Amino acid sequence: MNSIGRFWVGWLILAASLVAAHAQSPATPDAKSQGAKAKPEAPPCTTCGTTATSPDYVIGSEDTLHVSVWKEPDLTATLPVRPDGKISLPLLNDVQAAGLTPMQLAGELTTKLKKFVSDPQVTVVVTQMNSQRVYVTGEVIHSGAMNLTPDMSRFTMKARPEPMPNPRAETEIDVCIPFTYGIVEKFAAEMKKRGIKPEMETYHTGGAWVIRDLIERRLVEPPFLVQTVMGAQTASYPTPENVLQMLKELPEQTIWLCSGIGPFQLPLTTLALLMGGHARVGLEDNLYHSRGRKFVDNAESVKRVVRIAGELNRKISTPAETRKLLGLPSTPLNMSSQRAIT
Numbered sequence: 001m002n003s004i005g006r007f008w009v010g011w012l013i014l015a016a017s018l019v020a021a022h023a024q025s026p027a028t029p030d031a032k033s034q035g036a037k038a039k040p041e042a043p044p045c046t047t048c049g050t051t052a053t054s055p056d057y058v059i060g061s062e063d064t065l066h067v068s069v070w071k072e073p074d075l076t077a078t079l080p081v082r083p084d085g086k087i088s089l090p091l092l093n094d095v096q097a098a099g100l101t102p103m104q105l106a107g108e109l110t111t112k113l114k115k116f117v118s119d120p121q122v123t124v125v126v127t128q129m130n131s132q133r134v135y136v137t138g139e140v141i142h143s144g145a146m147n148l149t150p151d152m153s154r155f156t157m158k159a160r161p162e163p164m165p166n167p168r169a170e171t172e173i174d175v176c177i178p179f180t181y182g183i184v185e186k187f188a189a190e191m192k193k194r195g196i197k198p199e200m201e202t203y204h205t206g207g208a209w210v211i212r213d214l215i216e217r218r219l220v221e222p223p224f225l226v227q228t229v230m231g232a233q234t235a236s237y238p239t240p241e242n243v244l245q246m247l248k249e250l251p252e253q254t255i256w257l258c259s260g261i262g263p264f265q266l267p268l269t270t271l272a273l274l275m276g277g278h279a280r281v282g283l284e285d286n287l288y289h290s291r292g293r294k295f296v297d298n299a300e301s302v303k304r305v306v307r308i309a310g311e312l313n314r315k316i317s318t319p320a321e322t323r324k325l326l327g328l329p330s331t332p333l334n335m336s337s338q339r340a341i342t
Contacts, residue, residue, distance in 0.1 A: 058099060065105075066125045095108065106122045109124070123168045147203075157172075185214070200224065207246075211226065232261045238260055256272070262286050262287075
């Protein structure tokens with residue numbers, strides 16, 4: 001793998017409305033419950049499924065919604081918004097979701113369900129905001145994220161009792177976002193056609209198989225931009241040993257960046273800087289600056305990683321240097337239309 005002498009502060013994922021409604025500061029594992037050779041405690045999912053969207057958030061394709069109908073478990077489900085902007089529900093079949101706010105969609109579903117259910121009370125929660133990601137690397141860049149493997153999450157949403165609006169029972173969310181070879185190849189082919197360099201996100205060593213498949217099919221070109229995501233549910237445990245093993249599986253001419261979920265963000269991104277890699281920070285991955293104190297905004301998390309990079313004598317690259325590092329044209333294509341990749 002390339003030894004990079006300059007640190008690229010990359011992939012600050014802006015999720016301005018991301019506030020975990022019931023997120024808590026990371027807990028310290030009980031030392032008495034762990035033996036000398038015990039595995040690390042299962043990483044908490046600090047942001048998965050606890051996304052509290054703004055009332056004005058507009059649902060888009062690829063978002064994941066949890067639709068809860070009070071006292072109607074057969075009508076309660078976690079659903080992806082399909083590329084056509086619709087979701088499928090029992091009794092109602094296809095319902096348009098994209099273009100509506102969660103409250104508007106809840107109102108639409110309430111109206112439609114009145115034909116089948118007496119006084120339905122519907123709650124719609126956006127559990128994953130996948131349609132409105134914005135990627136900022138320095139100033140401008142023409143690239144986009146691409147997950148390589150399936151992503152499972154399970155968590156419990158606390159009950160919302162009456163007389164609060166849209167009451168609902170405590171609900172367990174158990175969801176898998178599927179990714180197959182065919183789906184990933186389709187994304188990669190479309191990105192290549194549009195001149196977008198994929199940032200390939202791998203959650204464990206199995207992602208290396210998918211990367212090599214994309215290379216063999218000539219759907220990605222060097223240098224290969226790969227991010228190791230550590231500490232998410234069903235991802236590799238966030239340990240130095242696992243990071244090293246994942247790096248061994250990556251192809252030559254890889255540019256590597258690392259992210260850590262929740263309390264693992266600071267140690268894992270620092271480790272990446274020490275190893276000559278790059279770091280991803282932002283509120284999508286971690287809400288807390290330190291125990292009991294949340295980040296003020298994304299900028300505060302960037303300032304911290306810039307400070308750490310400086311103390312390690314890692315120079316921050318300019319946008320032009322970043323584009324050269326990634327093998328991108330020196331001049332962005334239509335800057336106004338490339339700000340967001342949705």
